[in-house]
Amino acid sequence: xxxxxxxxxxxxxxxxxxxxxxxxxxxxxxxxxxxxxxxxxxxxxxxxxxxxxxxxxxxxxxxxxxxxxxxxxxxxxxxxxxxxxxxxxxxxxxxxxxxxxxxxxxxxxxxxxxxxxxxxxxxxxxxxxxxxxxxxxxxxxxxxxxxxxxxxxxxxxxxxxxxxxxxxxxxxxxxxxxxxxxxxxxxxxxxxxxx
Amino acid sequence: xxxxxxxxxxxxxxxxxxxxxxxxxxxxxxxxxxxxxxxxxxxxxxxxxxxxxxxxxxxxxxxxxxxxxxxxxxxxxxxxxxxxxxxxxxxxxxx
Numbered sequence: 001x002x003x004x005x006x007x008x009x010x011x012x013x014x015x016x017x018x019x020x021x022x023x024x025x026x027x028x029x030x031x032x033x034x035x036x037x038x039x040x041x042x043x044x045x046x047x048x049x050x051x052x053x054x055x056x057x058x059x060x061x062x063x064x065x066x067x068x069x070x071x072x073x074x075x076x077x078x079x080x081x082x083x084x085x086x087x088x089x090x091x092x093x094x095x096x097x098x099x100x101x102x103x104x105x106x107x108x109x110x111x112x113x114x115x116x117x118x119x120x121x122x123x124x125x126x127x128x129x130x131x132x133x134x135x136x137x138x139x140x141x142x143x144x145x146x147x148x149x150x151x152x153x154x155x156x157x158x159x160x161x162x163x164x165x166x167x168x169x170x171x172x173x174x175x176x177x178x179x180x181x182x183x184x185x186x187x188x189x190x191x192x193x194x195x
Numbered sequence: 196x197x198x199x200x201x202x203x204x205x206x207x208x209x210x211x212x213x214x215x216x217x218x219x220x221x222x223x224x225x226x227x228x229x230x231x232x233x234x235x236x237x238x239x240x241x242x243x244x245x246x247x248x249x250x251x252x253x254x255x256x257x258x259x260x261x262x263x264x265x266x267x268x269x270x271x272x273x274x275x276x277x278x279x280x281x282x283x284x285x286x287x288x289x290x
């Protein structure tokens with residue numbers, strides 16, 4: 001739990017204007033799922049994700065009166081990113097990628113709740129190899145893949161989140177996926193096996 | 196009737212052109228006209244079709260890995276609802 005969220009009391013975060021609740025409901029509540037997905041790509045474990053998203057929601061609530069209503073997702077993702085930067089500064093970096101936590105995350109991944117038919121054909125061995133290929137990428141390549149494929153962000157949204165140009169997101173995505181594919185090829189998941 | 200020229204046919208150079216925009220196509224970042232031409236090429240060209248299927252399967256796998264636990268998202272939604280209603284109650288305090 002982030003320090004800001006510990007020990008809070010009823011209405012401690014109440015915004016000032018009458019429209020605050022409506023604005024929060026309109027702009028923030030629909031984005032909780034995306035915040036969770038992006039948060040998880042940043043923290044890589046459930047508990048930290050929950051803390052990070054809660055902290056983001058509190059910060060958004062405090063700032064909702066100053067939000068102009070344009071691009072709420074980008075606004076929220078900026079808040080989330082800043083919250084994560086602060087969290088990282090408070091923690092030892094090596095704790096963010098504890099391999100045991102990562103294995104637990106992999107083992108407990110929930111699947112099968114997607115509308116897309118492609119998601120219904122699940123091969124745990126393939127998925128484990130994809131995860132290994134993703135984990136093997138340097139952060140600068142892994143993050144665009146997670147933001148676009150895992151969190152469902154557009155290139156522009158991912159670029160804002162990463163604070164790089166859209167072209168950089170595109171080139172890193174391309175290189176990251178090529179590396180992942182090569183990893184899968186070496187693991188025996190070549191083109192013919194996927195046909 | 197096709198109003199648009201066939202940008203990507205089954206020629207080696209067309210495969211190369213499709214290859215350059217394939218990732219954008221899979222990420223639905225192309226305009227509709229270009230995406231339609233890419234799709235036509237992928238349906239006609241086995242190699243490019245396989246290439247696309249490979250990357251599509253990898254994308255789907257990554258997406259699966261991020262499917263949130265419904266309970267966790269529900270908890271966060273409840274937290275957000277409490278904020279929207281004027282702030283979390285004391286019972287929501289946690290260590």
